[in-house]
Amino acid sequence: MRFPLISSPHSERPNSVTQTMLWVILTLVPGSLAMTWYFGWGIPIHIALATLTAIASEGVVLKLRGRRMAPALNDLSAVVTALLFALAIPPLLPWWLTVLGTAFAIIVVKQLYGGIGYNPFNPAMAGYVLLLVSYPVEMTAWLPPEMLNHNPLDLEQTLAAIFGSTLPAGLSWDAITMATPLDQMRTQLDLNIMISEIRQSPLWGDFGGQGWEWVGNWFLLGGLVLLFKRIISWHIPLSMLGALLVFSMLFHFLDQEAYPFGLFHIFSGGTLLGAFFIATDPVTACTTKKGQLLFGASIGIITYVIRTWGGYPDAVAFAVLLMNMAAPTIDYYTQPRVFGHGERGND
C-alpha cells in the first residue's frame, strides 16, 4: 500500500476563510437588527438586495475569468462586502443605487484586481464613496430614528419607496427624511450655533443622535466578540478609536462650544462599524502590529479632520480608502525585529 506524500504540518487546521467571514457576518447581526429597529424595513431590504447583487456579480466575473465558482463564493467574502455596504447607505436609497454600488464594489474594486486577497481598496467603502460623490442628495437622505419618526413606513410602503420611488399619499421626501446627527451638528456649527444650543433638540441622546448611539453600541458588542474570537486583533480598532477620541477631546477642551466632545464622535456615523468591521478588513489593512497601530490611528485622525474641517459630514470611508493606499508602504517600514537579529532590525 502506498500512502500519500504531503508536506508538513500534518495537523488539524483550526482556521478557514469561510469561518472567519461567517464570524464577521454573525457579529454584524446585532447591529443590523438594531438598525432595522431604529430605521425600519429599508435596512433588511437593502441587505438582501446588496447580497444578491454581490453574489451575482461575483459569479458572473468568476465565470468570465474562467475560475471555479464554488471556492470563491463559499468563502462568503462577497456577502460581507454586501452587508457592510448595505449598513452604510440610507434606508430608502433607490434600489438601482444599491445595485450599482455593490456591483462596482465586487466587479471593479474586488474582481478586476484579482479577487479576494488582491484588492488594494476596501470594496464596500469604495462602492459607498462612489455613490456618495456621484449621488450626494440620495446618499445623505436618512430617516429619523424610530422614536422621532412620525411617519414610519411599513414593509409594503418601504418596498414601494425603494423600488418605485413612490411615497404614501400625503408624504413628501422632505417630510420623511432627515440628515444624520453628524450632518446636523456640522450644518449648525457652520451657522455659528453653540453646541449647548444645538444639543437642546430632542434629536440628541447621551452621546450621539438618539437611536444612532444604540446602533453604535451593538456594533461595538459585535466587534468585541470578534476580538474575543481573535478574528481581529485589538490594534486597529483601539488605535483608531483612541486617536479619534484624543483629537476630539483635545479640540473640545480648547473650545467646548465649537468642537463636540469625544464620545460624540465615537457614537456617531460609521465610527464603531468602521473601527471593528471595515478598517480591520485584513486584505486592505496593514498586517504588521506596529503598522496596524499607525494605520488605525491615521484613520481616526483623518476621520476627525474631514468631519471637522472637510466637505463631508462623515469620513470613515474616505479615511479607510486613503489609508488602504498607504498600507503596503506602512507594512514595509514597520517590519518586526526578527528573532536573533539584534534590537535594531537588520543585523
Place this chain on the structure above:
Amino acid sequence: MMYHPPSNKPVHRLFKFPGGLHLPDNKAQSTGTPIRKARLPAQLILPLQQHIGSAAQPIVSPGERVLKGQPIALGQGRISAPVHAPTSGTVTAIDAYPVPHPSGLPAACIVIEADGEDQWAELPPPINDFEKREPELLLQRVQGAGVVGMGGAAFPTRVKLDPGPRRRIRTLVINGAECEPFITCDDMLMREQPERVVDGVAILMRILGAEECLIGIEDNKPEAIAAMTRAAETRKLAATTIIAIPTHYPSGGEKQLIRVLTGHDVPSGDIPASIGMVCQNVATAAAVADAVLRGIPLISRIVTLTGEGVALPCNLEVLIGTPLKDLVEQVGGYTGKAARLILGGPMMGFTLASDQIPLTKASNCFLAASSKEAPDPGIATPCIRCGKCADACPVSLLPQQMYWYARAHDLEKTQEYHLFDCIECGCCSHVCPARIPLVQYFRFAKSESWDQERERKKAELARLRHQARAERLARLEAEKQERLRIKKEALSRKSKADAGAARDSKQAAILAAAKRAAEKKAKLAQQGVVPGNTEHLTPDQRRQINLADARRKPASGPDDQPPRPHDVQDH
C-alpha cells in the same frame, strides 16, 4: 549564617519567545505502557548517511561476518559519524535502498542478515573516571561511538561539543521539551531511564567545562520532571537545574529553548556556542553516557509508534536499521484508520510512501495518522493577509510577505524578509485560514536560493577560470613578443656591427666581377671575336648578321658594345 528557605530550589525565571502555538499534545496514547525492546529483526538496513555532513565510508564487504557494536563504516571528514553493526550477522549487500528522507530517494546502505546470536564485539573499555580524564579523550569516545543529535536533526555530537578554543561554553542546555504532539520517546526515556540522561549530562559538563546546566522539560511531562529531579539528586549532579517550561510549541527548538531558559537570543545564522551555550537532547545525553561509561556505540534508540493508524501505540527500544514494517507488526499492525505515515511529529515530520524503510539514529517517532488526526488541508485559496501566520511565527517573520515573494520567484526579496531564519516549525501553515502550505513555499525558496547560490558560485568559478586563461594567454603572448624583441635586437645589433664590412665586400665582388668580364672581353677582342649570342643560329641567319655587321662597321666605327638582341631580331 545565611538563611535557607524551606525549599532550597530558587524559582528559575523563564522567558517567552514570540508566537508559537498551544496544540493538543496527543501524548497520552503512547505513554500507557513501558518501553519495550523490539524483536531482533531478520535483516537490518543501515544507511551510511544517518547524520548531517558527509556519508560514512564502509569498512566491511559483503559476505563478511560482523559482531554487535563493531564499526562497519567510518566517518569521513570533520562533520560525519561512524556506523556500527546493531547485532551480529553477515553483511549481505552494500547498495542503494529506500531510506527515511523527505526526497524518497534511495541511498547507500549496508545490509546485515542477523544471525540471531546477538554476539557482542569487543567494546572499548568503560571510562568511569571521566571527571579526571581529558575532554579530548571523551570527545574521541563520543565520536567513535557514532553519537549524533537524537532530537531529529542528527548533527554529529562531537562537532557540537567542540566549538573551538576561542568559544568558552558557560551553559549546557539539555532539551527535554519534546514539544511536538504525539512524540513521547524522550518523555519515556526520562521517566524510565533518567540515570542514563543524568550521567550523560555529567559527562557533557566535563567535556564542555560548562559552569551550569539547565534541563528544560515541558510541564505536560510531570512524571519525567519528577524522575529526572530524583535522578539528579541521587547522582548529586552539581550546578544543574531541572526546569519545567510552559507547554508551548515550538519550545523544543534549540534557539527557542535557549530563549525560554535564559532569555538570550542566539544571533541569526549563528550557533548557540556564539553566546557560550551548547544544547543537547536528552536522548543524545543518554547515548553519550552509554558510549563513555559502557563503551556501547549508538546502535539503538527509543522510538514512539503512535496514531490512530496503529493498533497499540507505544514506545519501543529499536535497533538502528530495523525495518519500520517489522515494528508496525509488533504494535499490532495497522488499524483501518491509517491514512498517512509520518516520520517525526505532525508539525515537522515528513510523510512516507510506505513502511519499507529502516529506522535511523534520527527517527524519534512514527505516526500512522488517521484522516481525523491529519486531515487533508484542502485547496489553498488566496492569502487574505490576515496576519495570523505572523502572529504564530516563533521567529517574528512575516510569512505572508515571504509567501508573496516566494510565489513570484523573487528569491532576493524572500531573503530580505529573512527567509533563512525560518525554522520550518509549521506554525504559519497550521493557522493559515486560506490553507496555504506556507512552509512548503519556504522550503522551496530555500532550496531554490541554494541552487542559485551554487549556480552563482559555479559562474563565478567559470569567470575566474576564464579570466585566468585570458591572463595566461596574454602572458604567453607577451613572453613570446619579448623573446622575439630580444632576438631582433640582438640581430640588429649584430648587423649594424657587420654592415660596413658587408657593404665593402659586396662592392669588391662587383668590381672583381666587372674586372673579370672586361678582361674576358679584351681577350676575345684580341682574338677578333665579337661577343654575341649568335652561337645557335642557323647558317642563313648568321650570314645575314655578318652582312649587317659589315654594313654597320664603317658607319659607327669601333664599338665595344655588343649588339642588342632586338637589333638582331629586328633587322
